[in-house]
Amino acid sequence: MASITVPASVYSVPMPAAPPSRPPVTAYAELRRIVVAAGLLDRAYGYYLAVGLRSYALFALGLWLAWALPPTLLGTSAASLALGFALVQLGLLGHDAGHMGVFRSARWNWVLGEMCWSLTLGVGFWNWRDRHNAHHAHTNDTGGDPEIRGMALVAFTEEDAQSRRGWQRRAVGYQGTLAPVLLLLTSLAALVLRVDGWLYAMRRVQGRRRWMEVALLSLNLAIWAFAIVRLGGHWLAVFIGSQLVAGLYLSLVAAPNHKGMPVWTHGLQLSFIERQVLSSRNLLPHPVTDFVYGGLNYQIEHHLFPTMPRAHLGRARALIKPFCEAQGLDYEEVSPLASYQAVYAELHRVAQSVR
Numbered sequence: 001m002a003s004i005t006v007p008a009s010v011y012s013v014p015m016p017a018a019p020p021s022r023p024p025v026t027a028y029a030e031l032r033r034i035v036v037a038a039g040l041l042d043r044a045y046g047y048y049l050a051v052g053l054r055s056y057a058l059f060a061l062g063l064w065l066a067w068a069l070p071p072t073l074l075g076t077s078a079a080s081l082a083l084g085f086a087l088v089q090l091g092l093l094g095h096d097a098g099h100m101g102v103f104r105s106a107r108w109n110w111v112l113g114e115m116c117w118s119l120t121l122g123v124g125f126w127n128w129r130d131r132h133n134a135h136h137a138h139t140n141d142t143g144g145d146p147e148i149r150g151m152a153l154v155a156f157t158e159e160d161a162q163s164r165r166g167w168q169r170r171a172v173g174y175q176g177t178l179a180p181v182l183l184l185l186t187s188l189a190a191l192v193l194r195v196d197g198w199l200y201a202m203r204r205v206q207g208r209r210r211w212m213e214v215a216l217l218s219l220n221l222a223i224w225a226f227a228i229v230r231l232g233g234h235w236l237a238v239f240i241g242s243q244l245v246a247g248l249y250l251s252l253v254a255a256p257n258h259k260g261m262p263v264w265t266h267g268l269q270l271s272f273i274e275r276q277v278l279s280s281r282n283l284l285p286h287p288v289t290d291f292v293y294g295g296l297n298y299q300i301e302h303h304l305f306p307t308m309p310r311a312h313l314g315r316a317r318a319l320i321k322p323f324c325e326a327q328g329l330d331y332e333e334v335s336p337l338a339s340y341q342a343v344y345a346e347l348h349r350v351a352q353s354v355r
Contacts, residue, residue, distance in 0.1 A: 023327035028273040028304075031323055035305060040316050044309035048093070048102045051310070052112075055093050058086035059120065062242065071234035079238045084245025087190070090116045091123070091250065092294030098129045099306040118213055121246075122220035123190065124197020126205050126213055136306055140258055140279035143266025147258065154182060156346070157263050158353045173355040176348030189247035253292075256281055256339030257299040260346035261332070276303040277324055281342075282333040285314055289336060300324070300331060 035041060062083030069075030094116030096102050097109045110125075117125035131146050138144025148156045155161035155172045164172050175182060201213040227235045261279050264270065270278075283289055283297035295310035296302060301317055308316060324331040334342070 023271070023273060023329060025271060027327050028271065031273070031304070031320065034319055034323070035308075035316060038315070038319060040312040040319075041305065041308055042312075043102075043104055044311040045103075047309065047311040048096070051093055055086065055089040058082070058089055062086045066235060066238045067231075071232070071237075076234060076237045076241060080241025080245050083238065083242035084249060087121050087242060087246040088249045088253065089294065090120050091246075092253075092296070094121075094125065095132070095294070095296075096310055098125070098132065101307050101309050114212070114216055118197070118216035119220055121190070122197075122217060122224075123193045124201050124213055124217060126209070127197045127200035128193065130200070130204075136303065139275055139303060140261060140263045141266055141268075141275075142263060147254070148263060153178070153185070154347070155350055156259060158350055161350050161354045164354065169354055173351050176344065176351045179344055179347060183248070183251075186251035187244040187248040189251050190243045191247065194243075252340075253294070253296055255343050256283060256336065257296060260342040273304065273327075274329065276300070277329045277331065279303075280332075281339060282317070282331070283336050283339055284333060285317065290314070297336075300333075 062079060062085075065075075065082050066079035069079055093102075094113045097113040097116065100106060100109045102112055103109045113129065114125045117123050117128055135145050135147045140148055142148065142157060142159055148160075150156050150160050150172075152168055153171045154175055155164060161169075161172050171178070197213075198217060201210055201217065205213055224235075224239050228239065258279055258281065261281055264275070264279070277300055280299040280303050282300050283293065285297065289297050295313050298313035298317055301308065301313045301320055304320065305316065321331050321333070
């Protein structure tokens with residue numbers, strides 16, 4: 001097989017010494033036939049019923065703790081931790097529905113996604129899904145993937161870092177040193193997503209869909225406002241605390257998946273299987289990891305088959321990993337700790353490029 005003719009300059013991280021061999025254009029079709037034959041794209045209704053019941057039970061537990069525990073720092077912290085964790089677990093269920101991975105019916109997947117995101121989390125499902133679909137379609141593409149666009153204090157690619165000016169360029173130059181502070185700032189992610197969801201609904205969503213989205217987001221706010229007014233400032237503290245916990249948890253779930261992996265210049269022609277496998281990183285499977293990361297620890301399998309139910313990702317890994325290795329595709333899989341170390345190392349490397 002011929003070698004991949006990709007210049008080193010398209011990568012945000014250094015290329016390996018020996019580039020992998022380019023798989024044939026039929027490789028993904030062959031892999032899909034294997035996956036379909038194994039029944040891995042079949043629905044898993046019993047599994048998702050259990051996940052839904054578990055996730056809403058955790059959510060109910062968080063609310064009960066907020067009600068039952070005294071309004072002390074310890075009580076507020078315990079309720080916020082439980083509620084924030086449950087919110088992300090529900091977001092992960094809504095994520096699967098957004099990929100049409102729960103029901104055969106697109107309509108029922110939308111209903112579940114709206115219930116998990118817009119109603120329960122208070123984060124607009126329309127906005128999240130459009131952004132997430134762009135990420136899947138243009139994974140680690142500098143011109144098309146919204147997930148690798150940095151923030152004011154963070155740049156994920158050298159291209160982004162080099163484009164900064166003034167105080168932002170100086171801040172990016174020390175983002176490796178400031179990593180602990182930046183990690184704390186990620187706790188604002190859930191609150192930022194709430195605002196983005198409202199803006200997207202009002203500006204981009206049209207007709208009945210807009211009013212349904214606005215109604216669900218308004219109902220979420222109304223329920224929290226009622227609880228705060230009737231039950232006191234303790235519930236305001238629990239609301240803010242749970243949002244900060246959810247933002248931090250969500251960021252920690254998303255960070256290992258693609259950060260520190262090859263980043264492609266916009267317009268580079270790669271096959272689907274190359275782009276998804278080479279840009280993605282798995283975390284070593286374990287029952288605790290599977291639960292905490294909601295299946296997103298199988299990032300390679302998820303990107304190759306986004307509609308695959310979470311219950312089948314582990315079995316798919318057993319087929320996809322040797323297939324990729326046989327095709328000369330680097331299949332990266334590390335421990336959670338090693339993944340965070342890789343993300344930190346990449347932030348530090350990008351920072352050095354502008355210092």
